Amino acid sequence: MKPDGLDALLESGWTLSSDEIAIRRSFIFKNFNAAFAFMTRVAMVAEKLDHHPEWSNVYKRVEVRLTTHSAGGLTDLDVKMARKMDEFAGQ
Numbered sequence: 001m002k003p004d005g006l007d008a009l010l011e012s013g014w015t016l017s018s019d020e021i022a023i024r025r026s027f028i029f030k031n032f033n034a035a036f037a038f039m040t041r042v043a044m045v046a047e048k049l050d051h052h053p054e055w056s057n058v059y060k061r062v063e064v065r066l067t068t069h070s071a072g073g074l075t076d077l078d079v080k081m082a083r084k085m086d087e088f089a090g091q
């Protein structure tokens with residue numbers, strides 16, 4: 001069952017994994033400081049929602065994968081996190 005809002009995310013830069021259990025996006029910032037500031041802001045939301053991204057950072061790039069481990073697929077929480085990330089990244 002696809003969560004509400006997923007299609008809009010997929011039209012705005014997020015991509016669905018081939019097994020359809022996760023979405024991904026690559027964010028590029030102006031420098032490492034901006035990338036790390038983004039990650040810090042997202043970390044606060046992740047703790048609040050008890051929903052955590054899989055991500056990696058190299059210099060000014062942050063690669064994100066969102067899925068709900070307990071559900072084995074995508075839920076409303078992934079959509080919520082993706083929207084927050086887009087907002088914080090100015091996307």
Ligand SMILES: C[C@H](O)[C@H](O)[C@H]1CNC2=NC(N)=NC(=O)C2=N1
Nearest residue numbers: 050051052053067068069070071
């Ligand atoms: C015990 C704790 O609530 C769970 O492990 C939470 C933490 N963060 C989580 N994050 C994500 N992405 N999926 C989960 O199922 C999940 N579960």
